[in-house]
Amino acid sequence: MLSHERIWAAIDALADQHKLSPSGLAKLAGLDPTSFNKSKRITGQGRARWPSTESIAKALKATDTALSDFMALVEEKPLDASEIGSRFPLGRLRTVPLLGMAQAGTGGFFDDGGFPAGQGWDEVQFPAPEHENIYALEVSGESMMPLYRDGDTIIVAPGENVRKGDRVVVKTTEGEVMAKVLNRQTASIVELASINPEHEGRTLQKKDIEWMARIIWASQ
Numbered sequence: 001m002l003s004h005e006r007i008w009a010a011i012d013a014l015a016d017q018h019k020l021s022p023s024g025l026a027k028l029a030g031l032d033p034t035s036f037n038k039s040k041r042i043t044g045q046g047r048a049r050w051p052s053t054e055s056i057a058k059a060l061k062a063t064d065t066a067l068s069d070f071m072a073l074v075e076e077k078p079l080d081a082s083e084i085g086s087r088f089p090l091g092r093l094r095t096v097p098l099l100g101m102a103q104a105g106t107g108g109f110f111d112d113g114g115f116p117a118g119q120g121w122d123e124v125q126f127p128a129p130e131h132e133n134i135y136a137l138e139v140s141g142e143s144m145m146p147l148y149r150d151g152d153t154i155i156v157a158p159g160e161n162v163r164k165g166d167r168v169v170v171k172t173t174e175g176e177v178m179a180k181v182l183n184r185q186t187a188s189i190v191e192l193a194s195i196n197p198e199h200e201g202r203t204l205q206k207k208d209i210e211w212m213a214r215i216i217w218a219s220q
Helices: 005-019 022-028 052-063 065-073 083-088
Strands: 094-101 122-127 133-138 153-157 167-172 177-185 191-195 201-205 209-218
Touching: 005 022, 005 052, 005 065, 022 052, 153 177, 167 191
Parallel strands: 094 133
Antiparallel strands: 094 122, 133 153, 153 209, 167 177, 167 209, 177 191, 191 201
């Protein structure tokens, strides 16, 4: 979500990735050194002050960062390739099932819990312990831009608890498969925010959801 808090958190995270302070990032971008300071984020009247599009663009250019990567920081991406070694032991590659997102909506590929089943799955190598119940989906189309591009692979963990803000893959009882951000859920409904700002969010009745699984990593 493009909130004041998340935009500034993403700038802080971008600075941290490059071992810079917010002031150091501003200097690198050719901006006033105080441009990204915490004192500049709230006006003297207590109103939220947003960074300008120009200042963000200069920071991305100075750090050679793609807009999609910055948006991943805004959306609090679960894991990226640089973090994977902290969660999964590198060097212990395992084979995990791989399926195209377009195929996932057709029948016969999943059991009732959203775990891979049946024939037609391909395979991909991924560093994870054998007990991890995970599978991979290959993104097709542009509906998940800017975070996930056509051809990207997302790693999905069915059966894990999902919380507000998690990226999830949802399959409806009608066979529709979508990748969204969990915004809110109650005993009867699930509210999903769209990853692509050009697409609207969805509100689904829980009875209309076959399964929902958390996205834990994406190749980009």
